Amino acid sequence: MSNSILRVENATMQFGGVVAVDNLSLEVNRNEIVSLIGPNGAGKTTAFNVITGVYAPTNGAIYFKDQLITCNYPKGSMKKLYAGQNAGMYTKTIKQTPDRITKLGMARTFQNIRLFKELSAFENVLIAKHMHAKANIFSATLGFNYKEEQAMKEETLELLEILGLSHVKDEIAQSLPYGQQRQLEIARALATKPELLLLDEPAAGMNPQETKDLTAFIYDIRSKFNITVLMIEHHMDLVMDISDRIYVLDFGKLIASGTPEDIQNNQRVIDAYLGVPDDGE
Amino acid sequence: MTLTTFFQHTLTGISLGGAYALIAIGYTMVYGILRLINFAHGDIFMMAGYFMIFSMASLPWQIAIPLVCILSVALGVAIERVAYKPLRSAPRMSIMISAIGVSYLLQNLATYLFTALPRSYPEIPFLKKIFQIGPVSASLVTFITPLLTLLLVVGLMFLINHTKFGMAIRAVSKDFETAQLMGIRLNNTISLTFVIGSLLAAVGSILYFTDRMSVTPFSGTLPGLKCFIAAVLGGIGSIPGAVVGGFVIGICETVLVALGYSTFSDAFTFILLIMILLVRPTGLFGEKIIDKV
Amino acid sequence: MKKSTKIICSSILFILVIAFLYFLDSNKNQYGMAYSVLQKGIIMAVVAVSMNLVTGFTGLFSLGQAGFMAIGAYVTAIFLIPTEHMEGVYYISGASPVIMTFKGWLDSLPAWFQALTPYIALLIGGLIGALFAALIGIPVLRLKSDYLAIATLGFSEIVRAVISSPQMDTITNGSYGLKKIQGFSSLFQTFAIATVCIAFMILLLRSTYGRAFRAIREDEIAAEAMGINLFKHKQLSFIVGSFFSSVSGGMLAMFMRSIDSKTFSISLTYDILLIVVIGGIGSATGSILSAILVTLSKEWWLRFFDNPLTIGGFQIPFFRAGFRMVIFSVILLVIVLFYQRGLMGKNEFSWDRIALQFVKLKNINKKVAKEGGSKNVE
Numbered sequence: 026m027s028n029s030i031l032r033v034e035n036a037t038m039q040f041g042g043v044v045a046v047d048n049l050s051l052e053v054n055r056n057e058i059v060s061l062i063g064p065n066g067a068g069k070t071t072a073f074n075v076i077t078g079v080y081a082p083t084n085g086a087i088y089f090k091d092q093l094i095t096c097n098y099p100k101g102s103m104k105k106l107y108a109g110q111n112a113g114m115y116t117k118t119i120k121q122t123p124d125r126i127t128k129l130g131m132a133r134t135f136q137n138i139r140l141f142k143e144l145s146a147f148e149n150v151l152i153a154k155h156m157h158a159k160a161n162i163f164s165a166t167l168g169f170n171y172k173e174e175q176a177m178k179e180e181t182l183e184l185l186e187i188l189g190l191s192h193v194k195d196e197i198a199q200s201l202p203y204g205q206q207r208q209l210e211i212a213r214a215l216a217t218k219p220e221l222l223l224l225d226e227p228a229a230g231m232n233p234q235e236t237k238d239l240t241a242f243i244y245d246i247r248s249k250f251n252i253t254v255l256m257i258e259h260h261m262d263l264v265m266d267i268s269d270r271i272y273v274l275d276f277g278k279l280i281a282s283g284t285p286e287d288i289q290n291n292q293r294v295i296d297a298y299l300g301v302p303d304d305g306e
Numbered sequence: 307m308t309l310t311t312f313f314q315h316t317l318t319g320i321s322l323g324g325a326y327a328l329i330a331i332g333y334t335m336v337y338g339i340l341r342l343i344n345f346a347h348g349d350i351f352m353m354a355g356y357f358m359i360f361s362m363a364s365l366p367w368q369i370a371i372p373l374v375c376i377l378s379v380a381l382g383v384a385i386e387r388v389a390y391k392p393l394r395s396a397p398r399m400s401i402m403i404s405a406i407g408v409s410y411l412l413q414n415l416a417t418y419l420f421t422a423l424p425r426s427y428p429e430i431p432f433l434k435k436i437f438q439i440g441p442v443s444a445s446l447v448t449f450i451t452p453l454l455t456l457l458l459v460v461g462l463m464f465l466i467n468h469t470k471f472g473m474a475i476r477a478v479s480k481d482f483e484t485a486q487l488m489g490i491r492l493n494n495t496i497s498l499t500f501v502i503g504s505l506l507a508a509v510g511s512i513l514y515f516t517d518r519m520s521v522t523p524f525s526g527t528l529p530g531l532k533c534f535i536a537a538v539l540g541g542i543g544s545i546p547g548a549v550v551g552g553f554v555i556g557i558c559e560t561v562l563v564a565l566g567y568s569t570f571s572d573a574f575t576f577i578l579l580i581m582i583l584l585v586r587p588t589g590l591f592g593e594k595i596i597d598k599v
Numbered sequence: 600m601k602k603s604t605k606i607i608c609s610s611i612l613f614i615l616v617i618a619f620l621y622f623l624d625s626n627k628n629q630y631g632m633a634y635s636v637l638q639k640g641i642i643m644a645v646v647a648v649s650m651n652l653v654t655g656f657t658g659l660f661s662l663g664q665a666g667f668m669a670i671g672a673y674v675t676a677i678f679l680i681p682t683e684h685m686e687g688v689y690y691i692s693g694a695s696p697v698i699m700t701f702k703g704w705l706d707s708l709p710a711w712f713q714a715l716t717p718y719i720a721l722l723i724g725g726l727i728g729a730l731f732a733a734l735i736g737i738p739v740l741r742l743k744s745d746y747l748a749i750a751t752l753g754f755s756e757i758v759r760a761v762i763s764s765p766q767m768d769t770i771t772n773g774s775y776g777l778k779k780i781q782g783f784s785s786l787f788q789t790f791a792i793a794t795v796c797i798a799f800m801i802l803l804l805r806s807t808y809g810r811a812f813r814a815i816r817e818d819e820i821a822a823e824a825m826g827i828n829l830f831k832h833k834q835l836s837f838i839v840g841s842f843f844s845s846v847s848g849g850m851l852a853m854f855m856r857s858i859d860s861k862t863f864s865i866s867l868t869y870d871i872l873l874i875v876v877i878g879g880i881g882s883a884t885g886s887i888l889s890a891i892l893v894t895l896s897k898e899w900w901l902r903f904f905d906n907p908l909t910i911g912g913f914q915i916p917f918f919r920a921g922f923r924m925v926i927f928s929v930i931l932l933v934i935v936l937f938y939q940r941g942l943m944g945k946n947e948f949s950w951d952r953i954a955l956q957f958v959k960l961k962n963i964n965k966k967v968a969k970e971g972g973s974k975n976v977e
Binding site for chain 3: 077079122123124125127128132133135139140141142143144148151152153154155156157158160162165166167168170174177213214216217
């Protein structure tokens with residue numbers, strides 16, 4: 026059995042005439058922490074959206090746990106417009122929707138936090154467990170699924186405890202401080218019991234201490250929950266510290282991949298994104 | 307059906323379509339700028355009918371018609387200021403409920419003020435004169451409606467595409483905040499949109515009711531919905547689209563009535579709506595909006 | 600508040616309500632107005648909660664309630680018009696032979712079964728409404744909220760057009776409507792049916808599916824990312840809501856004893872929307888309270904607005920027929936503009952909240968007494 030949990034092959038995402046992601050190939054193995062970095066507008070979140078089924082790629086294939094889950098090739102009006110590579114490579118079309126992707130075992134967080142604003146922290150996480158509920162609408166309404174419901178609630182409490190959010194479980198999500206909202210997003214994604222977790226800028230807006238805590242927490246996720254992590258991030262200290270491997274995107278194209286040392290010394294990456302350290306450092 | 311009858315019906319259809327087109331423009335412009343289905347637009351159309359009844363009772367038509375236009379515009383702008391402006395940042399459902407509320411209010415107000423009994427629409431003598439062109443005969447108003455519609459639409463397109471005001475409207479339709487940052491007076495631009503929409507509704511109302519006997523407080527509901535569907539058919543946000551949609555619906559409705567399915571002519575329009583929304587939700591001339599995730 | 604105290608309070612409330620209903624029922628003739636208005640209010644409560652389920656809790660702006668009520672009403676009416684009156688009611692073209700055979704079969708069933716006819720009629724009405732909801736849901740639920748509103752409104756109008764068309768004369772009696780519909784045996788029957796319906800909906804909203812609905816309302820994209828199949832859940836909400844809208848339509852037919860297509864115009868949907876907005880979009884108990892209040896006001900208490908009023912020989916202007924509805928429209932707009940949360944916002948009725956109010960009041964009293972005392976001393 027191969028160790029690969031996610032393999033993206035030649036994925037191109039084109040909106041009208043704009044190529045947002047150009048022939049991206051990447052691979053994530055079980056229990057790795059892999060980062061996807063690059064300047065703003067490089068196509069990182071679009072790549073996430075393609076992987077999680079929000080968009081169907083214009084061209085390319087995606088494998089999850091070695092099973093082909095997504096595949097597409099330029100059709101119809103896109104045939105003429107297609108500006109990417111490998112146009113003839115794929116002949117099948119398999120599309121996913123985000124809920125099916127989550128059910129397969131892949132969960133995600135959002136760049137701009139998409140919590141259920143007016144619901145409590147507890148409800149936010151509990152809702153993520155609905156997909157595991159086996160009861161149909163009648164049994165659920167009439168309460169025949171009491172045991173299942175109790176189990177879901179207990180698991181939710183445990184998860185909130187692990188993330189240190191127990192004391193705010195009844196607070197409305199919108200009223201929580203920013204850092205806790207980000208944590209709640211992660212808690213919610215974890216509640217779906219994923220094997221692969223896609224984090225979109227989890228450290229955005231955090232101060233150095235919070236970023237440190239987050240680093241420790243991501244290590245924890247990997248070991249405690251046995252989860253693989255694919256992360257988009259701009260905080261370079263976090264990225265270099267925690268990643269096993271890094272992929273660098275610029276203008277939709279993959280310009281480098283490798284270990285943190287490789288990337289730090291890669292001239293293309295330095296020119297496009299990292300820059301050179303100041304003399305004072 | 308004889309050729310004459312065919313032409314007759316076509317003419318009626320085009321005439322009805324013209325009136326619908328004018329009203330549909332109001333819907334499409336307001337939706338383009340506020341993303342709101344102005345449920346009250348059909349009722350402004352209805353109120354314009356009543357304004358005419360009361361103006362013509364004591365004034366000659368030369369004064370009554372401009373007066374009706376002024377009153378309708380005032381009503382439209384007032385509605386926007388009172389019921390829509392405060393809700394600009396509220397969730398979409400709230401502003402739609404407000405529009406429904408205004409529609410409800412206007413209908414009940416009309417029932418209260420004028421009773422629910424039909425009131426006969428006054429005759430503007432020269433408009434009702436029957437003319438004969440070739441094999442078809444109809445009142446003057448039937449002939450001039452499509453012409454007037456096209457004239458007004460051409461004028462409107464010029465306004466939208468070649469004047470500062472038009473540019474302001476287009477800018478605000480694309481992006482509220484940025485337009486404001488660029489120095490566009492948001493409230494004035496929105497009010498201008500309602501002025502245009504209500505004015506066209508008033509004209510449409512005159513053309514529509516002249517050939518009909520009477521006005522009731524509910525005369526605006528069905529035409530209003532149909533004209534919204536016309537706007538959707540043409541592509542919501544697109545003025546030429548609304549015009550095309552108006553004519554299409556006007557002609558189809560007339561054809562159905564001519565073929566004897568008058569009870570279904572209303573239902574047909576709604577079935578048409580559901581089909582458009584399924585097959586091509588952006589309508590004939592509309593543009594696709596992509597949600598950023 | 601302790602759970603046992605809550606249960607005691609709820610039980611007392613329940614007993615009071617039953618006692619009140621019993622009183623009204625026994626003195627039907629004396630309190631005719633209160634009786635019938637309350638009955639209508641209870642029926643409106645069912646449809647208001649069903650509309651809130653779809654619109655308030657799931658975020659699907661559906662304006663098709665009148666259409667579903669019409670479906671439920673006509674189906675129930677066909678069941679409940681006594682067979683001997685059928686020819687009389689369908690005086691234009693006669694009743695369809697299929698319906699007459701069906702009625703004949705119904706009459707041949709044992710008496711104990713026949714006693715259940717109203718319940719079965721309502722159930723079948725609801726199921727047929729649910730079937731229509733499932734069918735139109737497929738195209739319509741994919742639409743954005745604005746278009747969904749218009750599409751469902753359109754559906755409602757199509758139903759009305761079809762019902763009143765001459766082609767349907769033998770089934771619906773076209774535009775002449777149906778009459779001599781058997782009514783409720785008592786206020787308790789109305790109350791019992793309504794309680795069952797509303798209880799089901801409230802339990803649904805408290806279940807995991809109810810939470811999924813709320814997730815869809817809050818953020819569709821996030822809900823989908825959390826594994827909730829949007830279409831399936833929107834369908835579920837829409838079907839269940841429409842089922843109960845149709846049942847309430849059937850109840851309305853039983854209440855009014857005669858119906859026609861005009862009963863189910865768009866104004867009816869707007870009336871229900873008014874009730875839901877006043878009660879609070881997202882509060883089921885709010886809808887119940889609001890339905891009773893609004894119906895009582897509209898049909899009874901505010902009727903005095905419609906009649907000329909003279910005080911001390913001076914006629915107050917404005918008071919004549921139709922003023923009541925103008926007042927209502929203004930109230931709706933005021934609430935939408937200034938009190939968007941309605942009576943109860945997104946909160947449900949709870950004893951805890953009431954207890955909290957008492958505690959607050961007590962503290963205010965204490966505070967006032969303290970301050971007043973010290974001031975006196977000086």
